[in-house]
Amino acid sequence: MFIELLKIELYKIFKRPRTFIAFGAIAVIILLVQFALKVNGKDFVQFYTDSQADTFDIPYEKILNGYFVCVAVLHMILIHVPLLVALIAGDMISGEASLGTLRLLAGKPVTRTQLLMAKFSASTVYVTLLLAWMALFALLGSLLIFGTEDLVVFKETDLHIIKAGDVIWRFFAAFVFAALALTTIAAMALMFSVFSENSLGPIVATVCVVIVFTIVQQLRVPVFEETVNPWSFTTHMLGWKGFFYVEKNAEGATITGSIENPAALLRSGLILTGYIALFLGISIRSFNKKDILS
Amino acid sequence: MNQVIRVQQLSKDFGDIKAVRDLSFSVGEGQVYGFLGQNGAGKSTTIRMLLTLIEPSSGTIEIFGMNLKKHRKEILRRTGAIIEKPDLYKYLTAKENLRIFSRLSGVKVPDKKIMDQLALVGLAERADSKVKTYSQGMKQRLGLATALVHDPALILLDEPTNGLDPQGIADMRNLILHLSRDLGKTLLVSSHLLSEMEMVADHMLIIHKGKKVVEGRVTELLNPEQSIVELLTPDIPATLVFLRQSGWAATLKELVNGTIRLEFNKQQIPELNRQLVEKGIPVLSLRPLNSLEDYFLSLTKE
Numbered sequence: 001m002f003i004e005l006l007k008i009e010l011y012k013i014f015k016r017p018r019t020f021i022a023f024g025a026i027a028v029i030i031l032l033v034q035f036a037l038k039v040n041g042k043d044f045v046q047f048y049t050d051s052q053a054d055t056f057d058i059p060y061e062k063i064l065n066g067y068f069v070c071v072a073v074l075h076m077i078l079i080h081v082p083l084l085v086a087l088i089a090g091d092m093i094s095g096e097a098s099l100g101t102l103r104l105l106a107g108k109p110v111t112r113t114q115l116l117m118a119k120f121s122a123s124t125v126y127v128t129l130l131l132a133w134m135a136l137f138a139l140l141g142s143l144l145i146f147g148t149e150d151l152v153v154f155k156e157t158d159l160h161i162i163k164a165g166d167v168i169w170r171f172f173a174a175f176v177f178a179a180l181a182l183t184t185i186a187a188m189a190l191m192f193s194v195f196s197e198n199s200l201g202p203i204v205a206t207v208c209v210v211i212v213f214t215i216v217q218q219l220r221v222p223v224f225e226e227t228v229n230p231w232s233f234t235t236h237m238l239g240w241k242g243f244f245y246v247e248k249n250a251e252g253a254t255i256t257g258s259i260e261n262p263a264a265l266l267r268s269g270l271i272l273t274g275y276i277a278l279f280l281g282i283s284i285r286s287f288n289k290k291d292i293l294s
Numbered sequence: 295m296n297q298v299i300r301v302q303q304l305s306k307d308f309g310d311i312k313a314v315r316d317l318s319f320s321v322g323e324g325q326v327y328g329f330l331g332q333n334g335a336g337k338s339t340t341i342r343m344l345l346t347l348i349e350p351s352s353g354t355i356e357i358f359g360m361n362l363k364k365h366r367k368e369i370l371r372r373t374g375a376i377i378e379k380p381d382l383y384k385y386l387t388a389k390e391n392l393r394i395f396s397r398l399s400g401v402k403v404p405d406k407k408i409m410d411q412l413a414l415v416g417l418a419e420r421a422d423s424k425v426k427t428y429s430q431g432m433k434q435r436l437g438l439a440t441a442l443v444h445d446p447a448l449i450l451l452d453e454p455t456n457g458l459d460p461q462g463i464a465d466m467r468n469l470i471l472h473l474s475r476d477l478g479k480t481l482l483v484s485s486h487l488l489s490e491m492e493m494v495a496d497h498m499l500i501i502h503k504g505k506k507v508v509e510g511r512v513t514e515l516l517n518p519e520q521s522i523v524e525l526l527t528p529d530i531p532a533t534l535v536f537l538r539q540s541g542w543a544a545t546l547k548e549l550v551n552g553t554i555r556l557e558f559n560k561q562q563i564p565e566l567n568r569q570l571v572e573k574g575i576p577v578l579s580l581r582p583l584n585s586l587e588d589y590f591l592s593l594t595k596e
Contacts, residue, residue, distance in 0.1 A: 100381035107345035109370040292347040
């Protein structure tokens with residue numbers, strides 16, 4: 001029955017025009033960024049390499065390759081994708097309540113936990129498809145436009161060079177991690193959705209929480225750095241970047257196939273999974289106890 | 295007759311508000327059971343409890359001889375319902391809506407049967423139209439089709455005639471009778487349109503402020519041996535004095551909006567009229583409250 005429920009939820013998601021707003025928006029943004037970097041990419045690279053330009057002869061054309069552009073695109077848009085995820089996940093229960101269909105669903109011979117898990121799973125499928133779409137445009141598109149070369153990644157004052165043959169798996173891993181991060185957002189939006197009877201509330205609440213925690217993280221206030229930030233999901237949502245930071249040997253050369261801090265990545269993954277479990281636990285408990293009056 | 299629904303001492307509180315209080319009733323197999331009450335009387339809350347949408351504060355519900363809490367899935371698989379305004383998925387067609395709701399009930403209904411259901415409610419020609427293009431009456435009929443698509447034995451209809459025009463109300467009435475008489479379904483139908491209930495229900499329960507006021511066969515409730523009789527007179531004080539001093543004192547019920555209500559066998563109305571006239575008390579009207587509407591109002595009037 002769960003599979004049937006999941007199919008129904010996916011059917012409903014992909015029958016709604018609003019679902020495709022996110023796919024359209026992502027395609028447009030990526031194309032815009034790619035166009036901007038094609039036209040003015042040298043200035044973009046210069047922004048990061050300014051301090052080294054006097055010491056080294058920077059090979060701008062080589063740095064500005066498809067992999068580099070894809071990482072740049074991910075930096076620019078992954079922070080905004082939670083809004084697109086909230087648009088769908090935040091509407092999952094509250095949208096049914098405002099539409100008057102929640103009472104029809106809950107009066108059917110399926111448990112509320114099954115119903116909620118089907119909605120959560122459908123949101124996860126949506127997130128995965130959104131990221132696959134993003135990968136298609138950001139990675140394949142950039143490779144087609146800018147070609148392949150070794151990937152150069154800037155980390156504050158440090159610089160990581162990754163061989164072209166060592167890059168693809170990192171993108172795959174980064175997209176999987178981003179899927180986990182966005183699933184956390186979907187779980188939170190779904191939780192807010194359980195408590196609301198209109199679609200807008202949970203979407204706005206989710207976006208507000210993400211904005212507040214992102215600002216707290218960026219303020220770098222010592223008290224927050226010690227208390228909130230190590231546990232804030234917005235901190236760990238950026239964990240995907242870790243796949244592009246590589247270990248270096250004693251001579252300072254990067255080690256192929258390595259990750260600079262795998263323990264931090266694992267910790268971030270576990271914390272995000274913990275958040276998903278927490279949000280889902282609250283949702284299931286509340287939804288099962290909820291009197292459906294809508 | 296087998297009991298399909300058996301409710302005992304059912305109560306539901308929302309904070310300080312007692313929506314349903316100690317409600318007990320039973321619905322027999324094949325019956326059309328009218329569930330009557332004014333808006334806010336507790337009808338929808340009760341139906342929602344029968345569908346597990348609302349958790350009762352106390353009491354038990356048995357459907358098909360099984361405890362609803364323990365056998366929720368088995369019971370709901372054999373139950374169809376529409377609750378108030380059935381707003382379906384507006385961005386889907388009628389056929390798509392029916393397909394979804396039949397699968398949610400655990401049944402994969404073939405397209406032909408879906409079309410039959412739509413034909414039953416008069417929507418076959420609009421099967422492929424999106425629900426957002428439907429009128430309220432059409433949505434109501436589609437809601438009924440979703441309740442019937444998995445061929446349930448028990449059908450719960452909460453205010454099914456809401457939003458329907460006179461022709462739609464007549465069609466709904468005929469459909470209810472068809473489901474009961476021809477297909478042997480058991481129906482619990484809530485409504486505040488009492489005249490409609492009078493025409494379809496064979497049993498009924500009147501609920502007021504969450505409490506059962508009366509329950510029984512419609513024919514018996516409409517023709518009780520003891521009727522409420524309404525006496526309208528311009529001289530209420532003199533009339534009350536006469537009634538209290540004569541043999542009618544025990545029949546006096548209440549004074550409502552300038553009318554005196556008495557309870558006695560309606561065969562005695564001519565005799566009371568004769569005595570009042572003999573005493574020189576003017577009588578403007580003297581009539582039994584025997585329509586369901588009158589009966590309902592007499593029971594629920596503050």
